[in-house]
Amino acid sequence: MLSRVGLQAQKLIARPSFVQAVRHIKTIPQPPGYIVGTVNDAYQPPKPHKSHGSAHWTGERAIAIGLVPLIGASFFSGPSVVLDSTLSAFLLAHSWVGFQSCIIDYIPSRVYGSYHNYAMYLLTFGTGVAAYGVYEIEKKEEGGVTGIVAKLFTA
Numbered sequence: 001m002l003s004r005v006g007l008q009a010q011k012l013i014a015r016p017s018f019v020q021a022v023r024h025i026k027t028i029p030q031p032p033g034y035i036v037g038t039v040n041d042a043y044q045p046p047k048p049h050k051s052h053g054s055a056h057w058t059g060e061r062a063i064a065i066g067l068v069p070l071i072g073a074s075f076f077s078g079p080s081v082v083l084d085s086t087l088s089a090f091l092l093a094h095s096w097v098g099f100q101s102c103i104i105d106y107i108p109s110r111v112y113g114s115y116h117n118y119a120m121y122l123l124t125f126g127t128g129v130a131a132y133g134v135y136e137i138e139k140k141e142e143g144g145v146t147g148i149v150a151k152l153f154t155a
Contacts, residue, residue, distance in 0.1 A: 084144035
C-alpha cells in the first residue's frame with residue numbers, strides 16, 4: 001500500500017513533462033534526406049528574396065561593429081543621453097538579429113510551418129517589451145543603461 005507521499009510522487013511522474021510536450025509538436029513531413037526529386041532532375045534554385053544575402057549579412061556586421069565605438073565612448077565619456085540611447089538601440093538590434101538567426105536556423109518554416117511564424121512574432125513582441133523597458137530605464141535611472149553598468153562595476 002502506497003503512502004500519501006508515494007501517491008503524490010506517482011501523480012507527478014505521470015504528468016507529461018515539457019520535453020514530452022515538445023516532442024509531440026506536429027511537423028511537416030520531409031522526404032528522406034530532405035531531397036526532393038531524383039538525381040537526374042535539374043537543380044531548381046530558390047527564388048531570390050531581397051532581405052537575404054549580402055545586404056542582410058552586411059547589416060548584421062554593421063550593427064556588431066557599430067557597438068565597439070559606442071561601448072568605448074560610453075565608458076570613457078561622461079553620461080550622455082544621446083550616446084546611451086544609441087547604445088541601447090544598437091544592443092536591442094544586435095540581440096534581435098541574433099535571435100532571429102537562431103529561429104531561422106533551428107525552427108525552419110519548411111519543417112515547423114506556423115510555429116516558425118509564432119516564434120518570429122514572439123521575438124518581435126519581446127523586443128518591443130525590451131525597448132519599452134529600456135525607455136523606462138533611460139527616463140528614470142540616472143545615467144541610463146551605462147549608469148547601471150557603471151554601478152555594477154563600482155559595487
